[in-house]
Amino acid sequence: MSQISIRAEKLGKQYRIGAPLASYRTLRELMGERFSNPARGLYQREKNNHIWALRDVSFEVYQGQALGVIGRNGAGKSTLLKVISRVTHPTEGFAEIHGRVGSLLEVGTGFHPELTGRENVYLNGAILGMKRTEIDRKFDEIVDFSEVANFIDTPVKRYSSGMYLRLAFAVAAHLEPEILVVDEVLAVGDAEFQRKCLGKMSDVAQQGRTVLFVSHNM
């Protein structure tokens, strides 16, 4: 139990915000910046708004622990999870991750409306890092958990939003990484399903795996 799972040291992430860099640059702007007035271009670069979404974040999580992250909107919670799950790069600092990370920053990432429930389970599973054989093995369990068995061969664009969410979460709940990183994905869905998901998540922690999650309500 005392095995380290995540060690973060002075993690920092800086974003550039404000015009023109926040919106998509066009080549003309870039050339304008470089050629028409190089000195001004440089000055503007300096003056551009940079914000630190994360700064000086250090923590340690051990195997089997669940660590909740709370904070107001824009505090940098999602950014922290993105850095830990390698979606984005830190600007400074360092982190050491022991084990595979399954990230649930959103449910149903990569779901395609034209594809059937069955096809999306495979696609989404693969995107979340599952092996094909693993999905084969867990397929029935996933469908059972989602309770949308009757619609499994229907394109997901015909699903109600609740059904869509159930199927998407069912895939995610069957991930078996050593570390699970969860953003506020449970904020939607009906109360009963939320309970079911929370139950599934505490099972995960009980199995000796690590959960890092973001929540507004404790």
Place this chain on the structure above:
Amino acid sequence: MERSLTVNQSDVPVTIIRPSKGWTMINLRDLWRYRELIYFMTWRDIKVRYKQTLLGAAWAVLRPFLTMVVFSIFFGELAGVPSDDVPYPIFAFAALLPWELFSQALSVGSRSLVQNSNMITKVYFPRVILPLASVLAGVVDFFVAFLVLAGMMFYYGIAPTSAVWTLPLYLFLTLITAIGVSLWLSAMNVLYRDVGYVTPFLTQFWLFITPIAYGASLVPEKWRFLYAINPMVGAVNGFRWALLGIPSAAPNGMLYISVGVSLLVLISGLFYFRRMERQFADMV
């Protein structure tokens, strides 16, 4: 490798996360670990395309076929462009096969990152899978169109030459080139959306500097080596040589130039992509 150094230690992989700087090569080990995702994304792209369009697979045939008809009328008949002793329609169609693969690849490949921005901002995976899968999905269309070419060759009574076994190599050259250019375009598209407008123009321009409507033999001798800098010249000539045995399209020094440039585009594309990759999730 620099950012995510993964070492195996008592069977739990340890990943080091730290800021990365400078130029690094694509992480091949990571790509290998995610090889199933390449398959799934390719499969998705094929499936979605065939589900969403009314004519599905028919487009794979119609596009090159109709182009061939128009070329045959205007270039073959009216302009009398020489087709090296082969019926013009088949002369054009043999070249349109790799060309369609290439131009489609550029069109979908260049959009691949922006279109999947949702995945990029939410999950880690080697980003290079997106342009790669969208290019590979086009190979299905290629094979469908290839059946039509086989039918046409039968109709005109043209037997493939003994060099037909080299065809996969030219297909490979086409793919390498398409992937290389797509890497450049897709990465640039994340940072500069102008690429979306530039790509159709680029493709059109590229069509003219490739021997599709005409034969490479039309290009004056002294310009041929400059001409071959376009890697698609080597690929298209290869198709004409392997299938129809057109002597002027036989492999020569031009092919080496095309292959060399193609590899250069691919390798530089991999480096450029890798360098830009770390900004994708923040910028897209």
